[in-house]
Amino acid sequence: MRKKILAIASGGGHWIQLLRLRPAFKDHEVIYVTVQASYSEQVPDCKFYKITDATRWSRWDLLKMIFEVCSIVIKERPDIIISTGAAPGVIALRIGKWLGARTVWLDSIANFEAMSMSGMKAKPCANLWLTQWEHLAHENGPTYKGSVL
């Protein structure tokens, strides 16, 4: 059955890692959410939302970003939400889980020593909580199911 997938990431490496998952989304409707309008060039055939980049943690930008992500999730009501980080993904997973979506958190491959802070925040609202490092996986902790590389 064709599903509606919301794929969300902040800029740079988070976004590049999200794009590397595309073959898994084949045959489904995919909506991308990220922080740079120019990234839409890379997903020309998909619905695309640009949200506020709150990486510098200005309170106003953070509130705007939370409002934007919540509005998108409520409007689109995706079946599946997938994020590679960071803060916008946590917000999307939280609200999405509450609305009945199934959720995936894939912690960035850059987090080689421990799960990221946003990854820890995403844990309670992720159906699939993944690390990209086998040595970080353990019972009651993140699962390892391969990496983007």
Next chain:
Amino acid sequence: MIFVTVGSQMPFDRLIKAMDQWATTQKEPIDIFAQIGSNGFIPQKLRFANAVSPKEFNELARSARLIVAHAGMGSILTALEFGKPLVLMPRRGTLHETRNDHQVATAQWLENRAGIYVAMTEVELPATLEKALQADTNQHDKISSYASPLLLNSLSDFINSA
């Protein structure tokens, strides 16, 4: 052409200053294009832009003989996709160049990969650049544009179940 990139979030003056300095010491003029971020050091000897779009980034990466980057995964994965030799210099958490030392860890686990040359500091950078430029640039395999089959299959199973 050498393409230098510091990623989309913030400047990395230590790298741009070191590249600018290195350019002045070259006997033959060398074409270097740097993506430098906003509100940072302005280089004298490099062509530069604050930011580039993904399309421009890919064009620059494609035409470069060498890519020099901070140890951010976006820059690294893109360079590997083009099979270009890559010089990495990690940002330091203690110098407030990023939140923590995760780039140091990234540089360490990638150090032994074919085609990747790591300069842990700006002092090591000139020697690392020389080494990367002398290496045979046709030796490196391009990586796939997509994640590992194990990860793709796991995600696909999750999406299609229930």
